Amino acid sequence: MNYTTQMDAARKGLVTKEMEAVARKEGMDIEILRERVATGKIAIPANKNHHSLDAEGIGEGLRTKINVNLGISKDCPNIEVELDKVRTALEMKAEAIMDLSSFGKTEEFRKSLIEMSPAMIGTVPIYDAVGFYDKELQDITAQEFIDVVEKHAKEGVDFVTIHAGMNQETAAVFKRNPRLTNIVSRGGSLLYAWMELNKKENPFYQYYDQLLEICEKYDVTISLGDACRPGSIHDATDASQIKELMVLGELTLRAWEKNVQVMIEGPGHMAIDEIAANMVLEKKLCHGAPFYVLGPIVTDIAPGYDHITSAIGGAIAASHGADFLCYVTPAEHLRLPTLEDMKEGIIASKIAAHAGDIAKKVPGARKWDNEMSRARQQLNWEKMFELAIDPEKARRYREESKPEHDDSCTMCGKMCSMRNMNKIMEGKNINILREDD
Amino acid sequence: MNYTTQMDAARKGLVTKEMEAVARKEGMDIEILRERVATGKIAIPANKNHHSLDAEGIGEGLRTKINVNLGISKDCPNIEVELDKVRTALEMKAEAIMDLSSFGKTEEFRKSLIEMSPAMIGTVPIYDAVGFYDKELQDITAQEFIDVVEKHAKEGVDFVTIHAGMNQETAAVFKRNPRLTNIVSRGGSLLYAWMELNKKENPFYQYYDQLLEICEKYDVTISLGDACRPGSIHDATDASQIKELMVLGELTLRAWEKNVQVMIEGPGHMAIDEIAANMVLEKKLCHGAPFYVLGPIVTDIAPGYDHITSAIGGAIAASHGADFLCYVTPAEHLRLPTLEDMKEGIIASKIAAHAGDIAKKVPGARKWDNEMSRARQQLNWEKMFELAIDPEKARRYREESKPEHDDSCTMCGKMCSMRNMNKIMEGKNINILREDD
Numbered sequence: 001m002n003y004t005t006q007m008d009a010a011r012k013g014l015v016t017k018e019m020e021a022v023a024r025k026e027g028m029d030i031e032i033l034r035e036r037v038a039t040g041k042i043a044i045p046a047n048k049n050h051h052s053l054d055a056e057g058i059g060e061g062l063r064t065k066i067n068v069n070l071g072i073s074k075d076c077p078n079i080e081v082e083l084d085k086v087r088t089a090l091e092m093k094a095e096a097i098m099d100l101s102s103f104g105k106t107e108e109f110r111k112s113l114i115e116m117s118p119a120m121i122g123t124v125p126i127y128d129a130v131g132f133y134d135k136e137l138q139d140i141t142a143q144e145f146i147d148v149v150e151k152h153a154k155e156g157v158d159f160v161t162i163h164a165g166m167n168q169e170t171a172a173v174f175k176r177n178p179r180l181t182n183i184v185s186r187g188g189s190l191l192y193a194w195m196e197l198n199k200k201e202n203p204f205y206q207y208y209d210q211l212l213e214i215c216e217k218y219d220v221t222i223s224l225g226d227a228c229r230p231g232s233i234h235d236a237t238d239a240s241q242i243k244e245l246m247v248l249g250e251l252t253l254r255a256w257e258k259n260v261q262v263m264i265e266g267p268g269h270m271a272i273d274e275i276a277a278n279m280v281l282e283k284k285l286c287h288g289a290p291f292y293v294l295g296p297i298v299t300d301i302a303p304g305y306d307h308i309t310s311a312i313g314g315a316i317a318a319s320h321g322a323d324f325l326c327y328v329t330p331a332e333h334l335r336l337p338t339l340e341d342m343k344e345g346i347i348a349s350k351i352a353a354h355a356g357d358i359a360k361k362v363p364g365a366r367k368w369d370n371e372m373s374r375a376r377q378q379l380n381w382e383k384m385f386e387l388a389i390d391p392e393k394a395r396r397y398r399e400e401s402k403p404e405h406d407d408s409c410t411m412c413g414k415m416c417s418m419r420n421m422n423k424i425m426e427g428k429n430i431n432i433l434r435e436d437d
Numbered sequence: 438m439n440y441t442t443q444m445d446a447a448r449k450g451l452v453t454k455e456m457e458a459v460a461r462k463e464g465m466d467i468e469i470l471r472e473r474v475a476t477g478k479i480a481i482p483a484n485k486n487h488h489s490l491d492a493e494g495i496g497e498g499l500r501t502k503i504n505v506n507l508g509i510s511k512d513c514p515n516i517e518v519e520l521d522k523v524r525t526a527l528e529m530k531a532e533a534i535m536d537l538s539s540f541g542k543t544e545e546f547r548k549s550l551i552e553m554s555p556a557m558i559g560t561v562p563i564y565d566a567v568g569f570y571d572k573e574l575q576d577i578t579a580q581e582f583i584d585v586v587e588k589h590a591k592e593g594v595d596f597v598t599i600h601a602g603m604n605q606e607t608a609a610v611f612k613r614n615p616r617l618t619n620i621v622s623r624g625g626s627l628l629y630a631w632m633e634l635n636k637k638e639n640p641f642y643q644y645y646d647q648l649l650e651i652c653e654k655y656d657v658t659i660s661l662g663d664a665c666r667p668g669s670i671h672d673a674t675d676a677s678q679i680k681e682l683m684v685l686g687e688l689t690l691r692a693w694e695k696n697v698q699v700m701i702e703g704p705g706h707m708a709i710d711e712i713a714a715n716m717v718l719e720k721k722l723c724h725g726a727p728f729y730v731l732g733p734i735v736t737d738i739a740p741g742y743d744h745i746t747s748a749i750g751g752a753i754a755a756s757h758g759a760d761f762l763c764y765v766t767p768a769e770h771l772r773l774p775t776l777e778d779m780k781e782g783i784i785a786s787k788i789a790a791h792a793g794d795i796a797k798k799v800p801g802a803r804k805w806d807n808e809m810s811r812a813r814q815q816l817n818w819e820k821m822f823e824l825a826i827d828p829e830k831a832r833r834y835r836e837e838s839k840p841e842h843d844d845s846c847t848m849c850g851k852m853c854s855m856r857n858m859n860k861i862m863e864g865k866n867i868n869i870l871r872e873d874d
Contacts, residue, residue: 075838184858302827
């Protein structure tokens, strides 16, 4: 290959097979796509060692993508349970899977995942560091942190979350501006703890150039993590969050200088009226880099229903330019998600992404809706099931409650507006009491 | 009493006990409230014959309220099943219940409902007409339609949905502007059918003054129905919908002339990027009358999950000024909701309403969130459960998945950011591998 990364290829005027795949799937002109990859507005996370990948693009003008989190941990070390989740996530067409494994045979799990997954794979290497080195956090060296990233890169991980924006400057702003929920990013809090315990700069910030070399070599996309992601609507859009975002903007340009692709991670808990402003801020401060949001969760009071609070926030964020949604499940804030939790989270995220795509006018986004609405007008139930985001649930719901009349459903019975309007518009009378049709 | 309706009282400078109750619950200055009731910006649906009512206000500056639909029908004629739903809706603090009964012992059910319910009660009298008169739709006379409204008014119904905006002018606009899903409002389609079959004007439009006399007498709030509520995102914000809204604006002023309180009903299926504009349109064309929306459902493709599609739309609508959300359950478009469906619908609507209240800066709305976030920061699980919108589910989720360490949950285990940040900020070290605390 006469290029290093997708960005390098795009800048050299080359069209890669990954770009071709993305352009075809999205119906985007290949030259527009190439230009956006060249300028960093679109990322195509595609590690050279991820051979089973079916590449997807993330960024301006493309469909909003979703990510599913899973992985083994001390509380759930069973690889098979997590591989079941992987299979389901793939069946449900999640475009990305983040392996957040933090304990046990993480390498074995990660390798299986990469081998079997056409979806892009992300990791947060710092989660893996403690277990991999079998050392307490404080004792891990800066170089060891970097080495874990290289290990993941070699294995074929497509994007890595790196909290390089939590540097000493950001930490100082955080200390001067008290928060209700401090630092809730898991990786961010671990790094902050390491920095405090060792009185040193964030290793990912200090050795960022070394990190870029690794990412360039394997074409790993850096997903710049937001350690100061707000953990409560109270803390949203505060000095710490915005300070870190400014650092991420600087790190974005440094990555792009080395042809390394970048995504920016974002909130978090955030009131609805702050979301649009945050999308503008990210796109400006980070120079148009794709925005990958976790939520936003629009109220703190609904543990057990955070797939809904985040579907609200995610849909609004996507409408205003977010490119990539991390799913949130009903288990958020309470426990590791089960397979069922995961399914609910995926559906909610897909709804948010699609609703966002309609609003941001992704070409063709409304086609699906129009087909469904046509099927409804025609009372074509089989077609409705086929088009439903979850055909099994839609079918089951109707079958559990059989209507008096085959055409209609039990909601309105013979008062069904579709049924009656069709009759009236054909010049027929309508009957509600009579048993005949 | 020396006044007819709440609006009449407010205009005479009188403070009713209902206004006092609303002002106290909302923490709103009583004079501001009275002024808004006088000008129609706030409605307090409170039929003089609804003796068990605990009055709530709907409108500018107040918390967003939610409504639960239920009722007996040919497919579910069991009064006890529906009364169970009523009890649950009341326990879950729904502020309004609409009895959409369309078949069977509707009077018996309605009377029980009014007697037991501190929540305001709404009906759509036209649903009751066919069964009450035991006549096919076409054969019901204009006066009979009005008489059903009077019957409901006498019995103590607080607000009635009246599709008076679907007049011959609106019908003509509808005919000239084809829609994908025509008229999906059940009451609206029945009225349109009646008008077409009888070649007559909408009885509620033609005899609107008579209707106003009834509403004034009992202080029934008119909820002006939107027959042209879009049934697909394709049909949203179209000529029919806006034409009808203009008629509703005229009818609003006519009602206010008679001191009759008004709410305006609204969409429906609608893409996210159209919602804000629709809120502006309603508030302008209908002179600041409270807006009562059904959804909006932001994509058509998710039958089985329309509590989520409508939570997205409802939260956005509320953020931009909608005052009252009609709940939507997972059963929407598929069947009558079960008790479980109803619960899911109520929670989703309450989330949307609360998220909207935060965004539209209803005083005190953030307090609940801040208390939850403080409990999270302190890892005070009992407090979190107590504050959760559904304490039972939150507790069950955590208990089904016990963590290795009591403080944390299985999501992050000892990598819990709350746990580790609390330690670091107290100057302590953190341990992830070691078994001791």
